[in-house]
Amino acid sequence: MLSVVINIVYLMLSLALLFAFIRLTRGPSLPDRVVALELIASIVVGYVGVHAIDTGVASFLDVAIVIALTAFLAAIGFARFVERGGVKND
């Protein structure tokens, strides 16, 4: 039963990844793309958790920690970039 559920969850997460990717490519402004990237990182954290259950290897959770950390740093960096060197020239 759990393997069927895991396959369904993979499918749903792939659908979510597709929607976020559409917003990433279409987003009219840079902050929209940053928001889509953050959502993609959040979805990938969920993917890694499901994959850890699927394979039975608990060490994959370290990967999830690193992805969450990198996504946060990337969001902060992008926001600094948009605010400092974006449209306005201070």
Place this chain on the structure above:
Amino acid sequence: MIEILVSVLLLVGAAFMVLAAIGVLRLPDLPTRMHATTKAGALGAMMTMGGVAFYFGDSTVAARAVAIVIFIFLTAPIAAHVIGRAGYFTGTKLWAGTIKDELQERYDPVTHKLNSGLEELKYGQPTRTGKGTSNQ
């Protein structure tokens, strides 16, 4: 028994992720999109990690899952605040049906200053907030 719990947690978490993705795809402007992603995405990740913790049933794995959840819950609001601030300052257009934008008459994008709306009262000329800055 534990399989049912794990299945429910995984399915509900994935459903929240899909909801966040639909929100980021369908909603009209930056703040509403952030409203969808930060809350629903964090909740989806939390439920998935709850499923992982219950599946392995090990204290070290559960501690790591809880650490991931705490980290996401600490950083998601900060990242959303910083991105929203940057988006507003660079002049991202709001949705045409936006009812309330309280910063619009208080914030001056040229001087980068935020007025409280009470400066006029100090000079003895109480004005309405809608025309507050243009009267002086």
